Amino acid sequence: xxxxxITAAGDSALMIELPARVDRATSAxxxxxxxxxxxxxxxxxxxxxxxxxxxxxxxDPLALDAGWLEDQMSEIAGExxxxxxxxxxxxxxxxxxxxxxxxxxxxxxxxAAGLSDEEVVALHTAPDYHVFVVGFVPGFAYMGxxxxxxxxxxxxxxRTRVPAGSVxxxxxxxGIYPLETPGGWHLIGRTAVRPFDEGRAQPVLFRPGDRVKFxxxxxxxxxxxxx
Amino acid sequence: xxxxxxxxxxGMLTTxxxxxxxxxxxxxxxxxxxxxxYSHRLANAILSNTPDAAAxxxxxxGPELVSDAEVVCATAGAEFEVVAGDRRIxxxxxxxxxxxxxxRFGARVRGTRATLAVSGxxxxxxxxxxxxxxxxxxLGPFGGRALKVGDVLPVGMPAAVVRRHGGRPMLxxxxxxxxxxxxxxxxxxxxxxxxxxxxxxxxxxxxxxxRMGYRLDGPRLQHAGGPEVLSDATPIGSVQxxxxxxxxxxxxxxxxxxxxxxxxxxxxADLCIAGQLxxxxxxxxxxxxxxxxxxxxxxxEAALNGTxx
Numbered sequence: 001x002x003x004x005x006i007t008a009a010g011d012s013a014l015m016i017e018l019p020a021r022v023d024r025a026t027s028a029x030x031x032x033x034x035x036x037x038x039x040x041x042x043x044x045x046x047x048x049x050x051x052x053x054x055x056x057x058x059x060d061p062l063a064l065d066a067g068w069l070e071d072q073m074s075e076i077a078g079e080x081x082x083x084x085x086x087x088x089x090x091x092x093x094x095x096x097x098x099x100x101x102x103x104x105x106x107x108x109x110x111x112a113a114g115l116s117d118e119e120v121v122a123l124h125t126a127p128d129y130h131v132f133v134v135g136f137v138p139g140f141a142y143m144g145x146x147x148x149x150x151x152x153x154x155x156x157x158x159r160t161r162v163p164a165g166s167v168x169x170x171x172x173x174x175g176i177y178p179l180e181t182p183g184g185w186h187l188i189g190r191t192a193v194r195p196f197d198e199g200r201a202q203p204v205l206f207r208p209g210d211r212v213k214f215x216x217x218x219x220x221x222x223x224x225x226x227x
Numbered sequence: 228x229x230x231x232x233x234x235x236x237x238g239m240l241t242t243x244x245x246x247x248x249x250x251x252x253x254x255x256x257x258x259x260x261x262x263x264x265y266s267h268r269l270a271n272a273i274l275s276n277t278p279d280a281a282a283x284x285x286x287x288x289g290p291e292l293v294s295d296a297e298v299v300c301a302t303a304g305a306e307f308e309v310v311a312g313d314r315r316i317x318x319x320x321x322x323x324x325x326x327x328x329x330x331r332f333g334a335r336v337r338g339t340r341a342t343l344a345v346s347g348x349x350x351x352x353x354x355x356x357x358x359x360x361x362x363x364x365x366l367g368p369f370g371g372r373a374l375k376v377g378d379v380l381p382v383g384m385p386a387a388v389v390r391r392h393g394g395r396p397m398l399x400x401x402x403x404x405x406x407x408x409x410x411x412x413x414x415x416x417x418x419x420x421x422x423x424x425x426x427x428x429x430x431x432x433x434x435x436x437x438r439m440g441y442r443l444d445g446p447r448l449q450h451a452g453g454p455e456v457l458s459d460a461t462p463i464g465s466v467q468x469x470x471x472x473x474x475x476x477x478x479x480x481x482x483x484x485x486x487x488x489x490x491x492x493x494x495x496a497d498l499c500i501a502g503q504l505x506x507x508x509x510x511x512x513x514x515x516x517x518x519x520x521x522x523x524x525x526x527x528e529a530a531l532n533g534t535x536x
Contacts, residue, residue, distance in 0.1 A: 008517055
């Protein structure tokens with residue numbers, strides 16, 4: 001019995017939907033489906049975008065028959081291989097944690113968790129995070145899972161301006177703001193790593209399926225490391 | 228180098244757009260592109276440009292430009308009083324802007340967004356494969372911002388063969404429009420009552436609307452489950468309903484992913500109509516099948532190509 005279904009998102013997009021779960025196995029499956037869609041359809045589709053448990057194909061309904069595409073996508077969903085571990089090494093991100101300018105929410109996160117600032121940093125730097133989704137703005141990677149002790153809901157009132165390079169957590173996830181944008185996550189540090197730089201050969205640093213590890217650095221090392 | 232247009236007055240919100248930065252949404256790169264795809268393509272077709280040639284999208288209050296060389300231009304979409312030198316310019320016909328002459332957009336008659344195309348297209352450098360301006364991600368020509376006084380817009384190489392084009396202008400909405408929607412993908416996240424209210428309501432586009440999306444004013448829609456879904460792809464035309472219950476119609480400069488349930492998606496054939504709406508205009512949503520949506524798009528294409536439709 002298939003555990004997926006295919007839904008239309010308008011007349012120009014079809015979505016494969018797996019059971020709604022946030023886990024590496026589900027994520028690895030939709031990422032593998034997106035790769036398969038790109039291989040199979042090439043330039044005859046416009047985009048293949050992964051969510052946590054979905055993979056959406058954008059197409060021109062006058063160039064491709066939606067019924068045919070739906071059949072093809074069913075095949076892809078049925079065949080997708082499940083590999084839970086990326087073979088590539090984790091991308092390391094040096095972070096300067098805390099401070100009123102870099103990580104103004106670190107003390108509040110620590111208080112809510114009943115931990116010290118140092119313990120929060122230790123918990124945040126411990127895991128290899130998995131990149132589930134890249135979206136919102138160019139290069140914003142939704143990574144997780146974050147240690148349950150740090151699971152904070154989003155701020156009740158989002159900031160109108162979050163500086164680029166801010167390292168933040170919310171709702172069991174962590175991420176780095178690639179641009180100065182509004183944002184509702186809790187800011188715990190800052191990195192000189194640029195998740196998005198249009199002048200770079202690979203403008204976007206993180207891709208769905210990548211592994212990422214944060215490392216704590218001192219203020220004196222900020223900007224020298226990974227800038 | 229085929230000459231250039233210089234901005235004397237930028238207007239309210241004038242941006243360079245092509246048909247969008249496709250193929251990179253999985254990296255979070257928004258598509259952007261024109262709000263009214265039909266008029267963008269029509270203005271280009273009139274000049275024998277390729278459909279994705281870069282043109283200006285002009286919003287509510289138009290710009291004043293001066294050319295340093297003779298350039299053939301065309302406008303489509305929202306109707307403005309347009310003057311080149313001292314000549315009144317009709318919409319949807321090629322016209323010549325002579326070297327040193329000013330092109331001025333005056334009073335707006337109808338619609339919200341006009342397209343100004345030039346023969347050869349605007350040759351601003353492509354950024355990540357496209358000349359579309361994404362204001363939310365500050366990506367594209369001029370660092371992804373709207374035009375300012377003094378900006379210089381280089382003009383590309385015109386087509387070798389210029390054909391007479393019989394495409395028909397779209398009827399620009401006046402005061403509001405009925406937009407056809409395909410249900411979903413999250414219609415199950417709304418009760419029967421919310422879905423019925425959604426299709427019977429005359430919504431108003433609020434002033435807090437832009438190229439990213441239109442915030443709509445009307446009765447609040449109740450979610451059947453929670454007000455959030457796990458983030459997934461958000462196509463143009465999606466009507467998402469955040470916890471406030473007030474729908475937002477996602478438009479050209481939408482983010483690539485979102486986490487709110489989406490009750491329906493405006494059909495491609497009507498996105499160009501939606502792109503002509505502005506603050507204060509009304510919207511009524513009308514259910515439509517996917518097959519009917521594709522048929523409507525086929526008719527729109529036929530009108531654009533000047534074939535029977």
